[in-house]
Each structure stands twice: as C-alpha cells, then as structure tokens.
Amino acid sequence: MSETADLRINDESYALNVITGTEKEQAIDISLLRKQSKFITFDDGYGNTGSCESSVTFIDGDKGILRYRGYDIAELAEQSTFLETCLLVLYGELPTAIELDAFKQRVASYANLPEEVMVAIRGLPKNTHPMAVLSCGIQALGGAYPDLATNDRAKDLERFDDAAALIISASRAITASWHRAQKGEDSISADADKGYCENFLSMMFSANEKDAGIPKEVSNALDLIFLLHADHEQNCSTSTCRMIASGGANPFASVAGATSALWGPLHGGANMAVIRMLNEIHESGDDGSRFVESAKQGKSRLMGFGHRVYRNYDPRAKILKSACDDALAALGVSSPISDIARKLEEVALQDPYFIERKLYPNVDFYSGIILQALGFPTNTFTVLFALGRAPGWLAHWREIALNGKKIHRPRQIYQGETLRPYVGISERG
Ligand code: ACO
Numbered sequence: 001m002s003e004t005a006d007l008r009i010n011d012e013s014y015a016l017n018v019i020t021g022t023e024k025e026q027a028i029d030i031s032l033l034r035k036q037s038k039f040i041t042f043d044d045g046y047g048n049t050g051s052c053e054s055s056v057t058f059i060d061g062d063k064g065i066l067r068y069r070g071y072d073i074a075e076l077a078e079q080s081t082f083l084e085t086c087l088l089v090l091y092g093e094l095p096t097a098i099e100l101d102a103f104k105q106r107v108a109s110y111a112n113l114p115e116e117v118m119v120a121i122r123g124l125p126k127n128t129h130p131m132a133v134l135s136c137g138i139q140a141l142g143g144a145y146p147d148l149a150t151n152d153r154a155k156d157l158e159r160f161d162d163a164a165a166l167i168i169s170a171s172r173a174i175t176a177s178w179h180r181a182q183k184g185e186d187s188i189s190a191d192a193d194k195g196y197c198e199n200f201l202s203m204m205f206s207a208n209e210k211d212a213g214i215p216k217e218v219s220n221a222l223d224l225i226f227l228l229h230a231d232h233e234q235n236c237s238t239s240t241c242r243m244i245a246s247g248g249a250n251p252f253a254s255v256a257g258a259t260s261a262l263w264g265p266l267h268g269g270a271n272m273a274v275i276r277m278l279n280e281i282h283e284s285g286d287d288g289s290r291f292v293e294s295a296k297q298g299k300s301r302l303m304g305f306g307h308r309v310y311r312n313y314d315p316r317a318k319i320l321k322s323a324c325d326d327a328l329a330a331l332g333v334s335s336p337i338s339d340i341a342r343k344l345e346e347v348a349l350q351d352p353y354f355i356e357r358k359l360y361p362n363v364d365f366y367s368g369i370i371l372q373a374l375g376f377p378t379n380t381f382t383v384l385f386a387l388g389r390a391p392g393w394l395a396h397w398r399e400i401a402l403n404g405k406k407i408h409r410p411r412q413i414y415q416g417e418t419l420r421p422y423v424g425i426s427e428r429g
Contacts, residue, residue, distance in 0.1 A: 009037055019050075023058055040411045047308065050234075051408070052242065056089060056395045057233040064312035068231055069093070077319045082226040083107065083196055086391040089230050090164055090398065104196075106165040111190030111199060113137075113173045114144040121174055122181045130178055130383045131268075135259040137174030141166060142252030149250035156250050157401050163251045164394045171387050172196075175380065176203035197222040200387075205375055217330030218374055222384075224323055225367055228316040229385055231392030233309075237262040241393040245400040246408040258393045259386050265303075268389075271364040271381040274304040275372055278337035281344075288343040296353040304341075304365030305348060311358035320366040333373045341369060 003018040005028045014036055017029040027050045034040050043049045058067045066073040069088050076085055080094075087095040087103055095103065113121070117140045124133055142149030148163040150156055156163065177187045188206055190199045197219040206214070232238065241258035245251075262268035277300075281291050295302040307314055328335055345361055348354040364385075371381050 007033075009039060012037065019053070021053070023060070034411075040413075042413055046234075046239075051239060052234070052399075054233065054396070054399060055092065056392065056399065057231045059233055059309055061307070061309035062311050064310060064315050064318075066232070066315050073228065073315050074319060077224060077227060080227065082223045082230070082388070085227045085230050086164075086168060089391045089395045091395075103165065106161070107169040107196065108190070108192050110162075110166040110169040111173060111192075113170055113177060113187075114141075117141055117144050117170075117174075118177055118187065121177050124178075126182070128178075129263075130175060130380050131259060131263040131386070133178045134171060134174055134383050134386055135256045137178075138167060138171065138252050138256040138259065141170055141174075142250060142256075149252045151248055151250050151253075153248060153401050157398070160251065160394075160398060160401070164391070164398075167251065167255055167394065168387075168390050169196075171390060172200040172203060175383050175387070176200065179204055179377070179380065195219060195223075197226070201374070215330065217327065221323060221327040221330075221370055222374060225320070225370065225384065226388035228319060228363060228367075229388030229392075231389070231395060235308075236264070236267045237389065238393060238396050242396050242400050242404075243408045245397045246404050246406065248407075251394060251397045254397045255390060255393045258389075262386055262389065263382060268382040268385040270303055270362070271368040271371070271385060272378050274341075274364050275337070275368040275378050275381070277303045278340050278344075278369075281340050282336055288340050289347055292344060292347045292351060295348075296351070302344065302348060302354075302359070304368070305354070305361055306357070306359040307362045310360065310362065313360045314362040316363035317361040317365055320363060320370065321361075324366045324370050327370045328373055331373050335369060335373060337372075338369050341365065 003020070004015040005018055007014045007016055007028075014033065016033065019027045019029050021027075030041050041049075056069065058070070059065065068076060068085065069092050071080075071088065071094075076088075080088070083104060084095060084100055087093075087100065117137060120140045121133060121137050124136060128136075145162075145166060148156070148159045148166065173187070173190065180187055188203050190203060194202060198214050201214045201219055201222065234242075237258040240261035241254045244254040244257045249257075265273045277291070281288055284290075291300065292302065294300045324338065328338060345365070348359065354360075367385075368378075368381055371384060372378065376384065
C-alpha cells in the first residue's frame with residue numbers, strides 16, 4: 001500500500017500521496033490539491049518544492065554528498081575526465097572506449113564556428129558581457145544548424161547527440177573568439193590532435209595555431225573545474241533550462257536561457273565576485289579578519305560562502321581547494337589572494353555566526369583563484385562555469401523531452417489592487 005499524508009484544512013481532510021526517491025527522500029504530492037480543495041501551496045524561492053523527478057544528480061546537502069548518476073563526485077574527479085563525465089551526465093552510463101572515442105570525434109567536428117556565427121559574435125557591441133555573448137552565440141548556433149533546433153520535440157530528440165556535442169564543443173570557440181576580438185586578434189582554429197581543454201586554452205591564449213605552450217597541469221586543472229560543475233540538480237539555471245524546455249523549445253534556446261540565468265552574482269557570477277572581494281581585501285591591507293566582521297554585521301557578504309542546499313562543506317570546494325594548491329605550484333605562481341582566501345576560511349569556520357548558519361565555502365570560493373592563475377580574465381569566470389554546466393543543462397533538456405508531459409506553469413498569490421474603475425487621463429490630475 002502506498003504511503004499518504006493527511007492534510008487538514010478547516011474541516012476537510014485530504015489524503016495526499018507520498019513520493020519516495022531512490023535515496024529515500026520523501027515528498028508530499030500536492031499536484032491534485034487545488035483541484036480537490038481550491039488551495040495552492042506557497043513556497044517563496046522554492047526551497048521546499050520538488051519541481052520534478054530526475055535521475056541525473058543526487059545531492060544530500062546536510063551530509064555534503066554530490067553524485068552524478070550514482071557516482072560520487074570525488075571518485076569522478078579522481079578518475080574521470082570532463083568529456084567522459086559529459087556522456088555519463090547526458091545519457092546515464094559511463095561510456096565504453098568506443099562510445100567515448102565517437103563522442104570525442106563528434107565534439108572535434110564541431111570545434112570551429114560556422115563563419116556566420118563568428119561574424120555575428122564579432123559584430124556584437126564591444127561592451128557586451130561574455131555571458132551575453134555566450135547566450136547569443138548558442139542561439140546563433142541553432143540558427144546555423146536549423147535541423148538541430150526545430151522546436152519539434154521528436155525531431156530535436158532524434159538529433160540530440162549532435163546538438164549536445166555542438167553546444168559543448170562550440171561554446172569554447174564562442175568564448176575564445178570574443179576574447180580575441182576584444183584584443184583585436186584573429187581567432188585561432190581548433191587542432192584535432194589536442195584535447196578538449198588544451199584546445200580551448202590554445203584558442204583563448206596561444207599566439208598562433210602552431211603554439212604548443214599549454215602545460216598539461218593547466219589543461220588538467222581546467223578539466224577538473226569543468227567536471228565539478230557538470231550538473232547540480234534543480235538550481236536556478238537548470239530550473240530555467242527545464243522551464244524553457246517544458247514549453248517545447250529546442251536545446252539551443254533552453255541552454256541559452258540557462259546561461260542568462262547563471263549570470264547573476266548569487267549564482268554563477270559568484271566566482272567573479274569572490275575574486276573582486278579577495279582583491280579588495282588585499283588592497284585594503286586586511287588579512288581577512290576585518291572583512292569577516294563586516295559580513296557578520298550584514299555590511300558585506302562573504303562571497304563564495306553559503307549555499308541554498310549544502311549545509312555542510314560543498315564537496316566540490318574540498319576537491320578544488322587541494323587542486324588550487326597543485327595548480328599554483330605547477331604554474332609557479334604565488335597568489336596573495338589565495339593566502340587571504342585560506343585565512344578567510346579559517347576565521348569563518350571557527351566563528352559562531354558562520355557555524356550557526358551552517359555557512360561553508362562553496363565551489364566558487366577556490367575556482368576563481370585557479371582560473372585567475374590560468375590567465376582567464378575575471379569577466380570570463382562565469383562563462384567557464386557555463387561551459388562546465390552545459391552537459392547538465394542538456395541532460396535536463398533531454399529528461400524533459402523524453403518524459404515531460406506538462407508545460408511548467410507555477411501559480412501565485414495575487415497581492416495587488418482589487419478591481420477598480422478606469423480613470424480617464426483628464427481626471428487623474
Ligand atoms: N556571508 C555572510 N552571511 C551570509 C552569507 C554569506 N555569504 N550567506 C548567507 N548568510 C547569512 C544571511 O545573512 C542570513 O543571516 P540571518 O539568518 O541573520 O538573516 C543567513 O545566513 C541565511 O542566508 P540566506 O540568504 O537566507 O541563505 P540562502 O540559502 O537563501 O542563500 C546563497 C544562499 C544565495 C548562496 C547565500 O549564502 C549567498 O549569498 N552566498 C554568497 C554568494 C555565493 O557564493 N553564491 C554562490 C552559490 S553556489 C553556486 O551558485 C555555484
């Protein structure tokens with residue numbers, strides 16, 4: 001017999017089904033509540049709302065657990081690569097060697113931008129933010145490959161393998177082309193012999209196609225950052241992607257919308273905000289202690305700390321903290337802001353304000369330091385988050401396309417004016 005929860009409203013009782021997930025998480029199914037009772041539920045910010053059933057990612061925020069398709073993030077970080085993890089996230093299983101090779105070839109085949117997309121990107125106003133460029137560029141890719149972006153669900157699903165490989169691959173070239181255009185430099189083509197991250201770094205920073213100067217440690221660090229960002233269940237941008245997909249929009253439109261949702265400083269923009277904060281602390285001569293005090297008084301926010309879901313150490317932050325040491329050592333870079341980050345963490349983790357509120361470093365706390373050391377301009381940090389998150393968004397697009405039945409359409413509690421008569425302009429004073 002299935003479990004139910006009894007809800008009593010005034011004198012009426014309603015038996016609501018209880019849904020149990022594979023990790024024993026439980027939810028009360030209120031999908032028939034309005035029909036039965038005329039009541040809706042209210043949950044500002046959705047902190048207590050399950051918007052879907054999904055099999056991509058499992059998070060236990062209290063225990064600091066993150067798993068993609070059942071695999072622990074620490075194990076994947078240790079043993080997998082970004083492209084292999086892409087296939088896992090997209091399709092649910094670790095690929096065979098043949099499948100991985102085929103995917104790599106597909107990704108390689110889409111590494112360079114169609115001329116019309118390149119021209120569109122280079123023609124954007126010069127102050128366009130790289131996140132806006134990425135969002136526009138992904139939409140433009142859909143325009144360049146209309147057969148992959150039809151808004152006919154069956155057709156878009158049939159061509160999903162190509163759409164996913166194209167978005168994951170060409171997002172690098174969109175980012176690199178814009179970066180080079182800003183500096184007045186020509187774009188550099190991808191090299192079929194180079195790996196995913198090696199190619200991206202080369203397209204961004206190399207002097208020319210022949211330049212071979214990307215150390216392995218550098219491309220490995222970037223690969224790890226991408227892998228750690230590959231999915232994170234129903235966050236702001238992924239929910240946006242699913243919302244757009246629920247209306248039947250194609251993967252390009254859905255991922256472009258998710259990219260915009262990621263941009264904000266409370267979400268993907270936090271990695272940029274962390275570096276700005278660390279630089280400001282450094283320039284003010286503070287070792288971090290004063291800043292922590294001002295955060296406690298509500299005068300500032302300790303960026304890179306806190307998470308809506310994790311009430312324990314973000315497992316990705318733990319991995320990146322040690323990767324940060326390795327990358328700085330490999331690059332021979334000493335970073336004063338990395339020392340400040342450590343001090344901030346040390347002070348905050350011993351302070352009752354942060355302990356009581358369960359505020360720990362999140363993934364963005366250390367990713368910015370590595371990205372800065374790798375040479376990425378601060379305004380591209382969130383773009384790198386988006387490149388890493390693309391497989392997650394696409395996996396959620398696919399889940400909706402395969403299983404979604406309804407357009408997503410929350411309700412509201414209206415708190416505006418009640419009915420009032422129209423007043424003509426001459427009578428308004
Ligand atoms: N610094 C100082 N105080 C904080 C911080 C912080 N970073 N985060 C939360 N608090 C405090 C709040 O002031 C609040 O205190 P109060 O109870 O005295 O009012 C309490 O902790 C709860 O905070 P909320 O904002 O309600 O927590 P919520 O779960 O809504 O927010 C969020 C989570 C947005 C991530 C928040 O912690 C934050 O702004 N962090 C900094 C930005 C950041 O790093 N974002 C990246 C998130 S991870 C990602 O998107 C990849």
